[in-house]
Amino acid sequence: MGKCPFSNMLDPETYAEGMPYQELKELRNAGPVIRMADPITNIPYWLVTQREELDYVSKNPKIFSSHERLAFPMEIPDEMRPILQQQIINMDPPIHQKYRKIIRRAFTPASVESYEPAFRAHAKRIVDAVIDKGECEFVEDIAAELPLIAILDLLGVPADDRKQFFNWTNTMIFADDPDMSTSEEEGQMAAFEVIQYANNLAEQHKANPQNDLVGALLDGAVAGEALTQEEFCWFFVLLLVGGNESTRTVTAQGMRLLMEHPDQLQYLVDNPDKIASATEEILRYNTAFTTMRRTAMEDTKIGNQDIAKGDKVVLHYHCANHDESIFGEDASVFDVTRPERMPDLYNQHRAFGIGQHFCIGSHLARLELRVMFEEVITRLHRPKFKDKPLFVRSYFVNAMKQMNITFDAA
Incomplete structure (x- = not known):
């Protein structure tokens, strides 16, 4: 890579064995902002590795735009850009705020709290489905289920169509992983x-108005302006991927981390009241979007x-979430008791971003993670890896492809 001693952080292969934490530590030590070459696209970029600079x-969206060349780290063909600029993630102020206000109502803490009984029932059913088998493929059988059901419930999608959505979102997300045998074209087709x-x-x-998230989006207006049907459709795609894939990823990675640290898993089995705070360390340590x-x-x-x-500027959330100046010298260590030592951890990590693009579904994600881990940790005892977990090769989503586990039923 010429004079740069580091891997290209926008190369899917860099993440083939999971997050390269040792290399990220070396990047942080090399400076908060590093010039990187990208032999794949021939477009160099500045990698932001520490939290202060990431914040x-x-x-400062006026200086650092999400709209100009999109917020996605990959290079998007020029003809696709105007279409994708209609997604809220690729908007700058003031238009970004207009759309955010329309959607915010469905994601207030009060709205989200009201979903807990339904989520709890779903989570119990998800664990019930595998518990007698003593084994499962954790990613699809458990981690993927609740976030998909939750977001599809909110979007008014009937249960019969869930499997189809699971396949579509996989195709869209995994288009850059050669093992997933999907291509960019298939990813675009799935989005279509x-x-x-x-x-x-x-x-x-229009024919039969519903009081759900679809209704909130279609009926909401800011300064008298409602979303067009096309804008609504792009919103729908983003909510589906953002609301489903991210929580699935954090659930799967979190389970892997707990299994790799059995003493910490046991601590949560013995202290289930600490599960909610432990999810903040899971979010910090293995953020969904890289x-x-x-x-x-x-x-x-x-x-x-x-x-x-x-210039292209790339924010690396994992790197910033392990910043020793914020999280201490043991920032690279996974520790579910960290929130007890650092009660404002939830406010310090950047798993949900910061600033105008702070994740609008953060309350929803936190509720899903808490409910799911409360079911899994208290009911699937002594989990063990059946074989080596597989990671998705992606510099965008920190996803797991497969994790076969065995366990004792509670």
């Missing part, structure tokens, strides 16, 4: 199918580093 970029589905839901809502992109809109600085107008 600065995230909180979801958009068609969303269109049909919008038509049904990287996002911003584009410099003017010549500027990040820290002491000069950045030129048009």
